[in-house]
Amino acid sequence: MKHSPQNAAPLDAGQRRAAKPVVAYPNSTLPPVPLQQYQAARNTLEPISVTTVAPRTAEAFEVPAGHFFRIVSSEGPQVGDLNLFNQTNLAEHFYSGKTRALHGTHLSTGDRLWSRFPWLRPLATVTWDTLDWYGFDKDGASVHDVIGTRCDPYTHHLLSGDHYHHCCHSNLLRALCTQSGLSVQDAEPLVHDVLNVFMCTGFTADTHQYFMKASPVRPGDYLEFFAEVDLLGVLSACPGGDCSASHSSDAAACYPLKIEILKPEPGSLSEWKSAAASSYKHP
Numbered sequence: 001m002k003h004s005p006q007n008a009a010p011l012d013a014g015q016r017r018a019a020k021p022v023v024a025y026p027n028s029t030l031p032p033v034p035l036q037q038y039q040a041a042r043n044t045l046e047p048i049s050v051t052t053v054a055p056r057t058a059e060a061f062e063v064p065a066g067h068f069f070r071i072v073s074s075e076g077p078q079v080g081d082l083n084l085f086n087q088t089n090l091a092e093h094f095y096s097g098k099t100r101a102l103h104g105t106h107l108s109t110g111d112r113l114w115s116r117f118p119w120l121r122p123l124a125t126v127t128w129d130t131l132d133w134y135g136f137d138k139d140g141a142s143v144h145d146v147i148g149t150r151c152d153p154y155t156h157h158l159l160s161g162d163h164y165h166h167c168c169h170s171n172l173l174r175a176l177c178t179q180s181g182l183s184v185q186d187a188e189p190l191v192h193d194v195l196n197v198f199m200c201t202g203f204t205a206d207t208h209q210y211f212m213k214a215s216p217v218r219p220g221d222y223l224e225f226f227a228e229v230d231l232l233g234v235l236s237a238c239p240g241g242d243c244s245a246s247h248s249s250d251a252a253a254c255y256p257l258k259i260e261i262l263k264p265e266p267g268s269l270s271e272w273k274s275a276a277a278s279s280y281k282h283p
Contacts, residue, residue, distance in 0.1 A: 002207050024101060025101045025102050027102050027103065030102065033110050033112065033125055034271070034272065035109070035110055035127070037269060037271060037272060038125065038127045038226050038269075039127070040268060041068075041264040041265070041268040041269050042068070042127065042128065042224075042264075044264050044265030044268045045068055045262040045263065045264055046262060046263050046264075046265070047260055047261070047262050047263075048067075048261050048262065048263050049061075049260070049261045050258055050259070050260050050261075051258065051259040051261075052074075052256050052257075052258055052259075053080070053235050053236070053237045053256055053257045053258070053259065054237065054256050055078070055237050055239075055241075055254030055255060055256060056166040056171070056237060056239045056250075056254055057166075057171055057175075057236070057237060058081075058168070058171035058172050058174065058175035058234055058235060058236035058237070059175055059234070059235060059259065060175045060176065060178065060179035060232060060233065060234045061232075061233050061234075061235070061259050061261065062087060062230075062231065062232055062233075062261075063227040063230070063231040063233060063261055064227065064230055065227050065228065065229050065230045065231075065274045066226075066227065066264070066269055066272060066274070067226075067227050067261060067262060067263050067264070068127065068224060068225065068226050068227070068261075068262040068263075068264065069224070069225050069227065069231075069233070069259060069260060069261050069262065070128075070222045070223065070224045070225075070258075070259070070260040070262065071197050071198075071222060071223050071235060071257060071258075071259060072220075072221070072222040072257065072258040072259070072260060073198065073217045073218060073219050073220065073221045073222065073255070073257065074219055074255070074256055074257065074258045075219055075255040075256055076219065076241075076242075076253065076255035077198075077214070077215050077216075077217050077218060077241065077242035077255070078198065078215075078217065078237055078238070078241060078242065078254060078255040078256070078257055079196060079197065079198050079199040079215055079217075079237075079238040079240060079241070079242060079243045079247075080196075080197040080198060080235050080236060080237055080238060080257050081150045081151075081168040081171075081172065081194040081195075081196060081197070081235070081236040081238055082094075082194050082195040082196075082197050082233065082234070082235050083172050083176070083191060083192055083194060083233065083234040083235075084113055084123050084124060084195075084231055084232070084233050085190070085231065085232040085233075085234075086115065086119075086123065086229055086230065086231070086232075087229075087230040087231055087232040088230060090180065090190050090232070091190075092115045092116065092119045092123075092277075093115060093116060093123075093190065093192050094113050094114070094115060094116075094123060094192060094193075094194075094195070095114050095115055095116040095117075095120070095192075096146040096192070096193040096194065096195065097146075097193065098114050098116075098120070099111075099112070099113055099114045099146050099195075100146040100147065102114065103146075105142070105145055105146065105147050105202075106136075106142040106143060106144050106145050106146070106147075106201075107126055107144045107145075107146060107195065108126060108129045108131075108132045108144065109126050109127065109128060109129050109132060110125070110126065111125070111126050112124065112125045112126070112228075113125075113126075113195060113225075116192075117278075118277070118278060118280070119277040119278060120277070120278040120280075121228070121229075121275040121276060121277050121278060122228045122275045123227075123228055123229055123231060123275075124225040124226060124227055124228055124231065125225060125226045125228060126144075126223065126224070126225055127224050127225060127226045128222070128223075128224035129144070129223055129224070130220070130221040130222055130223075131143050131144070131198070131216060131217060131221055131223075134200075134216055136202075139202055139211075139213065140202040140203065140205070141200050141201055141202035141211070141213055142200070142201070142202065143198060143199065143200050143201075143215065143216065143217075144195060144196065144197055144198065144199070144223060145195075145196045145199055145201040146193075146194075146195055146196070147196075147201055147203075147210055148193075148194070148196050148199070148201060148210060148212075149193045149194070150167075150168040150169050150172070150191075150193060150194045150196075150236075151167040151168045151169065151238065151239070151240065151247040151248045152167050152168070152169035152170070153165065153167045153169065153170055153248075154169075156248045164239075164248050166239045166248075166250070167239065167248050168194070168236040168238055168239070168247075169191060171236035171237075172191050172194075172234050172236050173187055173188055173191050175234045175236075176190065176191060176234050179232065179234070180232075197223050197235075198215045198217040198221070198223070199212060199215060199238075199243055200212065200213050200214065200215045200216060200243070201213075212240075212243040212244075212247065213243075213244060214242050214243070214244035215242040215243060215244075217242070222260075228274060228275040229274055229275060233259070235257060235259060237254060237255070237256060237257050238254075239252065239254060240252050240254075241253045241254040241255070
């Protein structure tokens with residue numbers, strides 16, 4: 001609940017509120033996405049590995065540049081939290097805030113997952129989304145958001161006093177430690193805000209608080225990406241299941257997610273080049 005205003009509106013309040021919105025980061029000058037080339041390559045894909053992420057856990061996976069990967073709903077409605085890193089430099093990782101600024105609150109086909117400064121380049125491009133039919137519903141909700149940060153044990157403890165060890169932050173951290181060999185102390189600063197795969201979210205109309213509702217995902221749905229650089233991914237199967245009630249709970253029905261790595265036919269992406277880091281230099 002927001003506090004009631006303590007100050008009377010000025011005489012020109014209506015005029016001030018009538019100012020026209022301006023998109024902060026117009027994206028028409030972004031480097032073009034070669035979707036036709038990616039779509040043609042999709043017709044040649046050959047699966048090379050499958051990783052299963054058990055409920056309330058996370059798994060790491062590697063994707064070579066120029067390959068595709070899919071996050072697949074396999075048994076029931078389940079949300080996943082995704083971290084992405086440059087495989088050769090974990091300091092370069094997904095920057096959800098800048099991705100949100102460039103593409104909006106929810107991602108779908110043709111949107112890119114950008115890396116943090118000073119690199120600011122696409123790590124991956126969304127190439128297929130079986131839930132693109134959902135759009136935005138009457139509550140203003142959509143799927144695959146870059147709004148929420150990830151459920152974490154610190155906020156859970158702040159709000160409830162409980163110690164819960166299967167929050168997505170905890171799951172991502174454990175999987176990153178296992179994959180990289182880093183200690184918890186060294187790995188935790190690398191765990192970052194996520195792409196909430198399959199999660200259905202928005203902001204309330206009155207208080208503009210982040211809300212979630214039952215995900216529309218069903219077995220067989222998937223979100224597919226093209227790896228623009230060599231990637232290390234970490235995916236958590238959220239303890240909230242479809243996030244219809246809670247995102248940090250052992251009570252929610254949870255299901256596994258699958259990660260498929262797919263290789264395109266040699267030559268199908270002959271014109272593609274790996275994304276270059278930002279050329280900006282400080283004076």
